[in-house]
Amino acid sequence: MTATIGIQDAPPLRLIDRVNPVTKLAAAMLVTTPLLFTVDWVSAATALVIEVLLFTVAGVRLGMLVRRAWPILLAAPIAGISMLLYGRPSGEEYWSFWLARITDGSIELAIAVTIRVLAIGLPAVLLFLRVDPTELADGLAQVWRLPSRFVLGALAGARLVGLFIEDWHAMALSRRARGIGDTGALRRFATMAFALLVLAIRRGSKLATAMEARGFGSDRTRTWARESTVGGSDWVLIAIALAVAAAALGAAVWAGTFHPVWA
Amino acid sequence: MHATAPSTTAATTQKRNLRWRVVDIVVAAVLGIATGVVFIFWNSVGYAWFVAADAVTPGLGGIAVGIWLLGGVLGGLVIRKPGAAVFVELLAATVSMLVGNQWAIETIYSGLAQGLGAELVFALFLYRRFGLLQAMLAGAAAGVGAWTLELFTSGNLQKSPEFLALYLGTLVVSGAILAGLVGWLLVRAIAATGALNRFAAGQDVAQRV
Amino acid sequence: MSEGLATHPAAVDARGWGWRHASRLRPAVQGVDLRVEPGERVLLVGPSGAGKSTLLHAMAGVHGGDDEGEAFGELLVDGIEPARARGRAGLVLQDPDSQVILARVGDDVAFGCENLGVPRDEIWRRVHVALDDVGLDVPLDHPSSALSGGQKQRLALAGALAMRPGLLLLDEPTANLDPAGVREVRAAVERVLDRHGSTLVVVEHRVDIWADLVDRVVVLGHDGRLIADGAPRLVLARERDALLDAGVWVPGAPLGAGTARATDGTAPDPMIAARGLAIGRSVKGVVQRGLELELLRGTSTVVTGPNGAGKSTLALTLGGLLRPIEGRVEASASLSAGLRGEPIAWRSRDLLTRIGTVFQEPEHQFVTSTVRAELEVAPRALRLGDRETAERVDELLARLRLERIARANPFTLSGGEKRRLSVAAVLAARPSVLILDEPTFGQDRTTWLELTTLLRTLVDDGLTLLSVTHDAAYIGALGDDRIHLEHSTERAFA
Numbered sequence: 001m002t003a004t005i006g007i008q009d010a011p012p013l014r015l016i017d018r019v020n021p022v023t024k025l026a027a028a029m030l031v032t033t034p035l036l037f038t039v040d041w042v043s044a045a046t047a048l049v050i051e052v053l054l055f056t057v058a059g060v061r062l063g064m065l066v067r068r069a070w071p072i073l074l075a076a077p078i079a080g081i082s083m084l085l086y087g088r089p090s091g092e093e094y095w096s097f098w099l100a101r102i103t104d105g106s107i108e109l110a111i112a113v114t115i116r117v118l119a120i121g122l123p124a125v126l127l128f129l130r131v132d133p134t135e136l137a138d139g140l141a142q143v144w145r146l147p148s149r150f151v152l153g154a155l156a157g158a159r160l161v162g163l164f165i166e167d168w169h170a171m172a173l174s175r176r177a178r179g180i181g182d183t184g185a186l187r188r189f190a191t192m193a194f195a196l197l198v199l200a201i202r203r204g205s206k207l208a209t210a211m212e213a214r215g216f217g218s219d220r221t222r223t224w225a226r227e228s229t230v231g232g233s234d235w236v237l238i239a240i241a242l243a244v245a246a247a248a249l250g251a252a253v254w255a256g257t258f259h260p261v262w263a
Numbered sequence: 264m265h266a267t268a269p270s271t272t273a274a275t276t277q278k279r280n281l282r283w284r285v286v287d288i289v290v291a292a293v294l295g296i297a298t299g300v301v302f303i304f305w306n307s308v309g310y311a312w313f314v315a316a317d318a319v320t321p322g323l324g325g326i327a328v329g330i331w332l333l334g335g336v337l338g339g340l341v342i343r344k345p346g347a348a349v350f351v352e353l354l355a356a357t358v359s360m361l362v363g364n365q366w367a368i369e370t371i372y373s374g375l376a377q378g379l380g381a382e383l384v385f386a387l388f389l390y391r392r393f394g395l396l397q398a399m400l401a402g403a404a405a406g407v408g409a410w411t412l413e414l415f416t417s418g419n420l421q422k423s424p425e426f427l428a429l430y431l432g433t434l435v436v437s438g439a440i441l442a443g444l445v446g447w448l449l450v451r452a453i454a455a456t457g458a459l460n461r462f463a464a465g466q467d468v469a470q471r472v
Numbered sequence: 473m474s475e476g477l478a479t480h481p482a483a484v485d486a487r488g489w490g491w492r493h494a495s496r497l498r499p500a501v502q503g504v505d506l507r508v509e510p511g512e513r514v515l516l517v518g519p520s521g522a523g524k525s526t527l528l529h530a531m532a533g534v535h536g537g538d539d540e541g542e543a544f545g546e547l548l549v550d551g552i553e554p555a556r557a558r559g560r561a562g563l564v565l566q567d568p569d570s571q572v573i574l575a576r577v578g579d580d581v582a583f584g585c586e587n588l589g590v591p592r593d594e595i596w597r598r599v600h601v602a603l604d605d606v607g608l609d610v611p612l613d614h615p616s617s618a619l620s621g622g623q624k625q626r627l628a629l630a631g632a633l634a635m636r637p638g639l640l641l642l643d644e645p646t647a648n649l650d651p652a653g654v655r656e657v658r659a660a661v662e663r664v665l666d667r668h669g670s671t672l673v674v675v676e677h678r679v680d681i682w683a684d685l686v687d688r689v690v691v692l693g694h695d696g697r698l699i700a701d702g703a704p705r706l707v708l709a710r711e712r713d714a715l716l717d718a719g720v721w722v723p724g725a726p727l728g729a730g731t732a733r734a735t736d737g738t739a740p741d742p743m744i745a746a747r748g749l750a751i752g753r754s755v756k757g758v759v760q761r762g763l764e765l766e767l768l769r770g771t772s773t774v775v776t777g778p779n780g781a782g783k784s785t786l787a788l789t790l791g792g793l794l795r796p797i798e799g800r801v802e803a804s805a806s807l808s809a810g811l812r813g814e815p816i817a818w819r820s821r822d823l824l825t826r827i828g829t830v831f832q833e834p835e836h837q838f839v840t841s842t843v844r845a846e847l848e849v850a851p852r853a854l855r856l857g858d859r860e861t862a863e864r865v866d867e868l869l870a871r872l873r874l875e876r877i878a879r880a881n882p883f884t885l886s887g888g889e890k891r892r893l894s895v896a897a898v899l900a901a902r903p904s905v906l907i908l909d910e911p912t913f914g915q916d917r918t919t920w921l922e923l924t925t926l927l928r929t930l931v932d933d934g935l936t937l938l939s940v941t942h943d944a945a946y947i948g949a950l951g952d953d954r955i956h957l958e959h960s961t962e963r964a965f966a
Contacts, residue, residue, distance in 0.1 A: 039418040086426040157292030174837040179824030179853035193301045201458045204293030206570035208286035212534045213563035215587035217285035225582035261420045456883030
């Protein structure tokens with residue numbers, strides 16, 4: 001696993017690059033969580049438009065957007081279709097088959113949900129174009145004060161991902177070499193998954209020993225070689241996130257379309 | 264002196280230490296991440312289309328979803344400490360969503376909700392029992408967690424009651440079998456390889472000389 | 473700069489010490505009475521499973537608590553229990569990949585200091601000193617995964633050193649390294665000892681690496697008891713037979729595995745040929761171009777070269793497992809036996825009886841839960857029928873001394889047993905060509921001899937063998953032909 005996840009050629013972004021990774025996490029949560037409470041196209045659309053504007057200002061270009069966010073661009077219509085067919089029926093009905101019913105209500109909900117998926121998905125993708133796991137861990141432990149043992153343990157374990165992927169490829173090749181690479185894909189997958197878990201646990205145990213040998217896990221207070229700080233830029237990003245959420249919900253309330261999920 | 268070894272061992276495995284050791288933390292992290300990696304490959308075997316189809320069928324797609332609930336069950340059965348199910352499921356869900364950096368904050372919430380479901384079951388049994396029953400209940404509970412969360416994140420509260428009922432049913436069954444039963448069998452098989460020697464799950468297995 | 477030389481070297485005191493893992497019935501080690509003086513350098517040898525690692529882990533205080541096993545007797549480092557004095561001992565383990573903790577070199581070395589509560593400025597000072605001590609000259613933000621094996625081991629050593637330990641514990645630190653890596657680590661340890669005078673306890677099969685660096689050799693027997701202790705020359709001479717039995721690489725002991733056979737005059741039959749072959753893991757990562765070579769029937773060829781030159785890639789490409797980037801891999805008519813096309817296009821079942829490949833990591837190849845079942849995979853894939861299958865399996869079990877463990881789970885076997893099993897499993901299909909990737913990696917002497925003798929016999933019987941190896945002794949025994957790869961100058965980095 002390389003030190004940073006994300007395209008190496010992603011251009012620098014104004015403001016976003018200067019903040020602590022945990023601030024990005026907080027901002028993403030602040031922008032998207034309020035949207036989870038309502039299903040209406042006004043709040044979603046307002047949020048989406050503002051988000052796209054802000055990201056353009058920060059330096060994100062359309063090509064990059066499509067390249068990175070294509071799974072969300074795909075997931076949005078799919079979610080919409082499900083709502084179209086099974087959304088709570090109201091108003092005129094246009095088509096029905098067994099349990100599926102397309103009605104005025106379900107069409108409206110479908111549109112809302114589609115836009116909502118985009119509004120919720122984009123911020124996270126774009127905020128995390130470049131994330132350094134070590135920096136993120138430092139932030140989680142030093143700024144958010146999550147227990148350092150868990151954060152660092154997870155970080156060290158996460159580093160092994162690259163090795164696991166290599167292991168997986170080697171195992172696939174060896175199945176071919178052993179004459180069982182033609183058929184039984186499901187069975188082969190199962191044995192590979194199993195072997196990977198065994199290898200993973202073994203490596204993890206060895207890593208744990210190595211970490212303990214370096215004094216990890218004791219009750220002694222630890223110090224930090226890299227300081228994780230929050231400054232003005234971080235608060236600015238938080239403020240922006242809050243503003244976007246407020247604007248989205250406010251617009252919905254003002255337009256009268258605010259529709260809590262539980263109603 | 265060593266003839267009494269079996270009974271000594273039985274006594275020590277029952278003495279529960281609920282504090283997380285370093286090996287618990289790292290292996291839990293590794294389990295979560297490895298499970299997530301397995302999911303990524305599971306998706307690329309062609310099940311991405313299956314998930315899409317799941318969105319179109321009336322809640323029956325929940326049948327295959329159970330496998331994504333495996334993390335919590337594995338975590339609870341292997342680590343056997345409070346928070347293990349949540350931790351592992353959270354990591355597995357997060358990792359499996361990193362394909363193409365398709366990262367939505369919801370996935371953290373999904374992992375949390377699913378993990379919490381499983382965790383509640385293990386907590387209910389006071390972290391003392393880790394048999395097949397607990398595993399299947401934990402899997403089912405993880406399914407309930409997923410269903411509950413999707414009421415909000417996918418706006419499922421806006422879907423018809425029949426859809427919701429069917430979806431809940433399939434999630435519970437799928438969770439119990441694909442996560443609970445499979446998870447339990449998996450842990451036993453892994454223990455047989457000796458990889459879990461530092462855990463109670465591995466020490467339960469018949470002792471070698 | 474010798475400010476802050478290692479805090480004074482530590483002493484180790486073991487009195488009747490023993491340890492039993494919770495999952496076993498018998499203790500791994502017992503009755504150890506050992507005193508290591510501050511500054512002393514000790515080499516610990518013995519057969520696999522004698523508890524050497526257990527003893528070392530205990531000295532570092534990482535063997536686990538009450539829920540992992542039971543301790544007997546007493547083991548103290550500088551008069552304190554090791555588990556309470558973490559940071560007093562620095563431990564370096566065998567597997568280079570499993571010891572790298574953080575993604576950047578500097579951060580990884582700093583990790584130990586952070587855990588000990590060292591102030592930030594002091595941490596980075598120590599990081600620089602430690603990296604200098606081990607001779608690792610890379611920038612602090614260099615990715616730790618991009619290091620070679622030897623570099624990773626030195627990184628682990630630096631990480632331990634930054635804690636200023638008085639006791640250095642090395643658990644088979646060079647077992648998984650190529651000769652260059654071994655030399656690097658040895659030089660680093662020597663430099664560290666010269667500068668800091670720490671106490672050293674090292675466990676290793678390959679005695680020749682450490683013999684002139686240590687003052688004392690301690691031998692543990694099969695049941696975990698101490699059987700010899702003294703100056704290197706004396707112990708190696710006196711206990712020579714016991715050590716050879718235990719698989720220790722006693723310096724100077726002849727190998728008697730036979731020597732490479734010069735090719736005789738019979739017409740060469742190229743089983744596999746490469747024409748204009750370019751190899752790599754992906755189109756962007758071509759490691760070698762324009763390769764022209766042939767593997768002749770009944771010969772043993774070795775592929776040598778530095779890490780990263782593409783040896784494994786070549787082996788996998790010739791074995792029909794990786795696609796050639798350019799050029800062709802051709803199989804002779806006798807090998808193809810009716811199949812058309814290159815090996816890469818053959819079906820898995822057809823490949824099985826023609827070219828067998830044994831991977832570097834045996835665990836990548838296991839697909840069942842018992843040794844016997846593992847050997848049955850190939851015959852069953854070929855639909856041979858029960859009687860034929862049983863015959864082949866029994867023959868292999870006998871030939872490779874696996875009968876005793878026929879019902880054991882493959883993952884629970886020792887390193888040597890796993891290696892034998894992975895070779896046996898491939899031989900069950902009776903391929904005409906056998907490809908091995910680092911077959912003697914980290915093996916003790918006994919396993920090494922068994923394997924090389926077996927392979928020599930097979931080659932004399934007509935098997936075509938290709939081995940990727942660093943091992944000079946192996947090349948001597950089985951290197952009839954040699955392919956040497958160097959880094960290609962136009963290599964693209966993936």
